[in-house]
Amino acid sequence: MAMVINTNMASMNAVRMLDRTSGEQSTSMERLTSGLRINSAADDAAGLAVATGMTTQIRGTEQAIRNANDSIGMLQTLDGATDEVVNMLQRMRELTVQSMTGTYNNDNRAQMQSEVNQLQREVVRISDTTKFNGMNIMNASSFSGGVLSAGQISAGTIASVINASTSNAFRAHVGWEEGHDNRIGIPLLDFGTLHTLDSATVRLMSGNPTSVTFASAVGFASAALSAIDADLASLSTMRANWGAIQNRLDYTVSNLQNVNENINASKSRIMDADFAKESANLARTQVLQQAGMSMLSQANQQSQQVLSLLQ
Template structure:
């Protein structure tokens, strides 16, 4: 090999090797600092595209879980209020049966009517004021197409109104994508339409108690019992539907959580840094850096031997 001084091939080779090991060292340090294998598109372009899609799905899935849980909370609010309405209707029915008994006079029935009327007013108040996030959930003011009247309650009507592709009804969005297939519709009940709430038609007494015959009083109470039974049947049907939807939403949340877990596991395998591997690579590049610096210094010293030829 010729001895030259203008071109130090040993130094150039050492510099090239040092640049390579410095780049590897920088990459390892970035991965160990961030905990990510992919810190930029250049690290793994295809992997970054896949991870971006997975992150999109994961974020959407987590929001869908919150959506479903919020829907469960809304249904529980409606069901809790319906439970209190049922309790009041049961008391109204009890008063109706009590007033049929011949041991009570019309003044007693008039006193029963006073409580009966107060309960009717309270059911109306509950129906008008029960809200979830500012929206009425017991009348038709917030979800006009989805709030059924008592006379409309049937399995077929509930299924139709609860259709996820229906109009202005309540729908829980429980998917990370758009479209009606990612929604669950919920039929609601307009409690203002209960047949037992109209005091002029459903009552235990009317007018002057002294002028009401026993047969008329029994007739009032019998009509009230029939109206209350009709309302209780409608509410029971609707509450059964709400319970079924709540159970469905619980399974939906469980499935979404399982999907999100597996998506994140897959994303981790692509994006997250392997600390054992990167730590070992960092140690290797640090040794190479030290050795490379030593060899660069040695290569620079080699050209000094040419001076011995000039003495």
């Protein structure tokens, strides 16, 4: 090999290898500092694109989980209020049965009617004031669609609300994408339409107590009893469906959590730095850098040897 001064190939090679080592060292330090394998698109363009899509799905599923849990909270609020309405209807039915026996006079029935009136007013008050996040869930004032009246309740009408895609019904969005398949319709009931609230139907006394015969009083009570039983049956049907939807939403949350967990794991395999690997690589590059600096110094000293030929 010729001995030259102008072009120090050994030094140039040492500089090139040092640059490569310094780049690898910087990359390892960046990954160890951030905890990420991909810190810019240049690190892994395809991997970053995949991870970005996964981030979209992860954040979407997290919000969908909150949506489903909020809907469960709404149903629990609605069911709790409905339970109190059922208790009042049971009390009204109890009073109705009590009034049908001959041991009570019409004045007693008028007193029973007074309690029935108060219970009817309380059912109306509860239906008008029970809200979830400011929205009324016991009448049609907040949701114009999917709110059934007491006379509309059937398996078919409830199913049509649950599966509705265009009606202005209450719908829980439980997916990370748009589309009908990601929504669950929840049927509501307009409690103001309960037959029990009709004073002409549910009454134990009417007019002057002295002019009402026992047979008439029994007739009033019988009609009231039929209306109350119909409302109790309607409320039982609605509560059964609300409970079924709550259970469905529980499974929905579980599935979303499972999807979210696995997508996070997949994203981690793409984005997160392997600290054991990067620590080992950092130690390797540090040793190589020290060795490279030493070799560069040796390469620069080689040109000095040419001077000995000139002496």
